[in-house]
Amino acid sequence: MAQTGEKRADRVLTFHSRVLAAVRRIPPGRVATYGDVAAAAGVPRAARAVGNIMKGCRAAAIPCHRVVASGGRLGGYGGNEGLKRALLAAEGIVVSARRVKDFDRKRFVFRK
DNA sequence: TAATTGACTTCGC
DNA sequence: GGCGAAGCCAATT
Numbered sequence A: 001m002a003q004t005g006e007k008r009a010d011r012v013l014t015f016h017s018r019v020l021a022a023v024r025r026i027p028p029g030r031v032a033t034y035g036d037v038a039a040a041a042g043v044p045r046a047a048r049a050v051g052n053i054m055k056g057c058r059a060a061a062i063p064c065h066r067v068v069a070s071g072g073r074l075g076g077y078g079g080n081e082g083l084k085r086a087l088l089a090a091e092g093i094v095v096s097a098r099r100v101k102d103f104d105r106k107r108f109v110f111r112k
Numbered sequence B: 001t002a003a004t005t006g007a008c009t010t011c012g013c
Numbered sequence C: 001g002g003c004g005a006a007g008c009c010a011a012t013t
Helices: A015-024 A034-041 A047-055 A081-090
Strands: none
Touching (some): A015 A034
């Protein structure tokens, strides 16, 4: 078998799927940065790619609103960052001046 | 296949 | 604190 071992889950789990899976792992009341999600997907520098994927998350099962930019900045949300801010507030995350309060404390760290 | 785009990140002014 | 430019990555067209 294995041969090649290839495929692994790389075949069914593309970077796109990995990112979505990582975002789903973010518990309520917590937030993660694009860079963190990218790192969880296997590419710490793919923050931009993550943003692209988030743009197409469309699925309600993906709490894309829990993904923020570095420094606790809101980042974006399809042009409705106000909505993102409301969703975060609904989970207990306080956002002030487009920034997450106590971000360092609310930030979720992906664990292996 | 190649080129463009984008919800990023970091540094500098 | 705000604005601009460069760098890096994957998806999309």
